[in-house]
Amino acid sequence: MSDRWVTFSRLGDAAVVRLAGEIDLANAPELTREIVRHTGRAGAVLMDLTAVSFLDSAGVRLLDTVVGDMDHAGTPIRLVVGESGPVRMTLRLCAFRDDLLATDLARAAEELRG
Numbered sequence: 001m002s003d004r005w006v007t008f009s010r011l012g013d014a015a016v017v018r019l020a021g022e023i024d025l026a027n028a029p030e031l032t033r034e035i036v037r038h039t040g041r042a043g044a045v046l047m048d049l050t051a052v053s054f055l056d057s058a059g060v061r062l063l064d065t066v067v068g069d070m071d072h073a074g075t076p077i078r079l080v081v082g083e084s085g086p087v088r089m090t091l092r093l094c095a096f097r098d099d100l101l102a103t104d105l106a107r108a109a110e111e112l113r114g
Contacts, residue, residue: 013043
């Protein structure tokens with residue numbers, strides 16, 4: 001998987017997944033597999049989507065799959081989408097779970113700890 005779309009790091013117990021660029025049908029299936037593989041045993045997951053410039057329905061499906069897997073495993077997750085931008089707009093249009101959206105990584109990490 002090209003690191004131009006996804007990078008992984010840790011912040012305490014949490015796996016941090018940073019996505020960038022365009023997330024669409026061309027890369028979403030492979031990204032989903034990589035994210036699931038890297039976050040399977042995490043105590044929490046923070047997905048930073050602030051550098052994503054485009055998110056289509058395949059990208060929304062990616063997020064829905066990862067959130068569903070984390071919910072099933074009892075693993076807390078937050079999606080960092082900023083206060084505005086294409087990802088926040090797309091997720092709002094899709095009526096995605098607003099309780100998972102955060103404006104910045106530090107605040108999201110604090111919510112998961114608290």
